[in-house]
Ligand SMILES: Nc1ncnc2c1ncn2[C@@H]1O[C@H](COP(=O)(O)OP(=O)(O)OP(=O)(O)O)[C@@H](O)[C@H]1O
């Protein structure tokens with residue numbers, strides 16, 4: 001069974017196309033890394049799967065439930081961690097988890113044991129009295145994961161949980177994700193830097209310009225040609241910018257747009273070829 005199935009999904013904000021006809025199937029039990037450059041549509045995709053943003057077109061099924069028709073049912077069974085935690089500065093770690101236990105209507109008498117278990121899992125027991133505002137980035141990412149586990153969801157959607165972590169905090173996070181995977185959770189996790197998450201991913205989906213352009217096991221993808229094109233542009237004023245397009249049509253449109261912009265004359269427009277293997281080696285070009 002698929003834990004998540006998105007088909008022909010489009011999301012427009014006015015004239016901006018954030019997601020442009022996306023297809024994505026995530027088998028139950030996978031740990032899928034969603035990788036792509038800034039603006040590829042990763043956050044929008046996760047937010048639509050979590051039913052926090054409505055798709056403009058297309059269909060989304062989460063754990064066999066139509067997410068567009070039955071968002072409440074989906075929210076009960078999904079844990080979504082946004083890339084920003086929100087501000088609950090005055091709360092302690094304990095209060096913070098209690099707040100979400102309350103929001104999810106966990107019976108009062110079950111809360112103490114639940115919170116003890118979660119704190120043990122995310123290794124924040126000793127910090128339970130500490131204000132949320134006083135946590136380090138790694139601690140606060142772990143608390144964010146504790147928070148999405150409060151209602152014991154089957155599918156976790158985590159937006160950039162590893163960003164900004166030092167190597168030790170990142171290794172702790174990978175351990176935690178591995179444990180959750182072993183508990184049978186399906187996990188979708190977005191990242192700019194695949195190499196950081198690759199050791200735990202069972203699958204990788206590459207996003208560019210609002211679509212999934214490649215999907216497969218990390219080892220399969222490594223040897224495939226890159227279906228995206230990276231266009232490097234140098235402007236007459238000495239500045240440069242890198243764009244990602246997926247086909248001739250998009251490349252033509254980009255060139256037309258750049259040439260039409262008189263405020264920034266173009267000096268060079270170069271298409272560079274990099275295999276998908278490059279994704280495994282370093283950060284995706286922005
Ligand atoms: N609320 C919004 N209103 C208007 N445009 C938006 C909104 N949210 C996202 N976008 C646009 O949609 C596109 C995709 O954004 P999204 O945040 O999904 O990308 P991303 O892959 O998560 O990028 P990043 O790596 O920077 O987090 C971007 O061009 C963005 O500017």
Ligand SMILES: [Mg+2]
Pocket residue numbers: 042043044083159
């Ligand atoms: Mg994002």
